[in-house]
Amino acid sequence: MATEQPTWERFDRRRRLSRFVLLLVAAVTVVASWRFMDTGVARPETIPREIADLLTRMYPPDVAYTTQIVQPLIETVQIAALGTLGAILLAVPVALLAAENTTPNAATFWLGKLIVTVSRSVNTIIWALFFVVLFGSGPLAGAVAIVFRSIGFLGKLLGEEIEEIDFGQVEAVRASGASSAQILLYGVLPQVKPALVGLSIYRWDINIRDSTVLGFVGAGGIGVELFRAVNAFAWQSVAMVLIVILGVVVVTESLSAYTRGLVR
């Protein structure tokens, strides 16, 4: 009977066409981007060799250098801790403004959104440039930069958590005659507390990583040592700093994952 056997095809014609067009657009964009850039490389085949050359110069890492980087390393951790705490304190009101159900009116809602957007769109290192002008170079500028970068992150995610709370509990607390501060303390806060703790630890983890580069613009931390070593072409010292950074980041990351597992 089967004169013509239907063959199985994964997509119908229209989806095939749209997938093809999408791929084509992506390919053209990438090729056009590559053409647009003035990469200034006459001989791309030398690149792997140059990278390998740099890596061999880093070996062996200068272990004796460790004593010099302990203090900047502690400073990095301190910047991250202080920055995270400052950010939590400032992000809570911002989150309350940026959450649809707790913001007083439309104007404050948009103010909250504006703060969150600006804070998130400007990278830590750019905030640091700004605060180095304001506070002079040093770790204080770095800590404040971390604060300003983290407000947006915490404010956005905490605000989303606040929008999802059960408002019945808030109403119940209000019905018992609580003041607005008490409503926040006993109606809203208990519901977002696990999220607040989890997000804060997560941000602290990110902040440790971010504060390793603050030194590039003079805002303190281990970055100062790293960039000094790079500029002196002391590659073995650079390798040592990188190893230490890697160690700290791995430790904080597992600590953060462990604690977030506890509060979830």
Add this chain to the structure above:
Amino acid sequence: MAAGNRTWERPTVFRRREVKWAVYVGIVGFVLWSGVGVGADPARIAQGLGSAGSLVGDFLPPSATPRQAQRIADKMLESVAMAMVSTLTGIVLSVPIAFMAAENLSPKPLYAINRGFISISRAFNAIIVGIIAVKAIGFGPLAGILTITFKTVGFFSKLLAEDLEDIDMGSVNAVRASGASPIQTVLYGVVPQIIPRFAGLSVYRWDINIRTSTIIGIVGAGGIGSVLLTAFNRYDYQYVTAILLAIIAVVLVAEGVSAVVRRRYT
């Protein structure tokens, strides 16, 4: 019945009250120590914030001469182009690494090596990678592409590997049982299960790469960042504001595109 007055106490997650206070005291102590270490003198902060007013005045209004505006546009395009190219190269490199870093698909030693590489890539901030890339292959967007590609591989293969570890091995075994070669098993058993996440992750990473590409110019790795740093060093603060507004606009557009696409595909 009530022999003594019992008062209600809020339960604590730390099992014992002493532990709770110990944790709180520990955190407060650590932060105070940090404050001293960083030199967060309230007087100094107040002084800095006091002069913030006049400094903010210097930054406003944003302004750029036509030549500067042209420069912003050129370098911003370079940033976006860097992000486009390195998203592609990053994802292409990530796929094999993700397969090798998935515990259920890869032999133990290979798994360990690739997980190690992912950790390294994720541990270092793009600025650090950028400065080393610039020293290795010279100033310009190529160093930027190398940096963003490296960062993309760590992020993308970690998340993709986690998705691979979560796939339903039943359908993989079913494909294999029908007599498929190893390549066919991957193509028809594994790939269909991760394609939706793959699309979402790619766009998400593209969004992050746009952000990264706007700053790594600070260390000379191409893009708008170099213009920003120069403007800062020349105290040309109104120009700085114009550049920042351009960066914020591009970042917001990328974030919007990424959010729309991810909503459609996941």
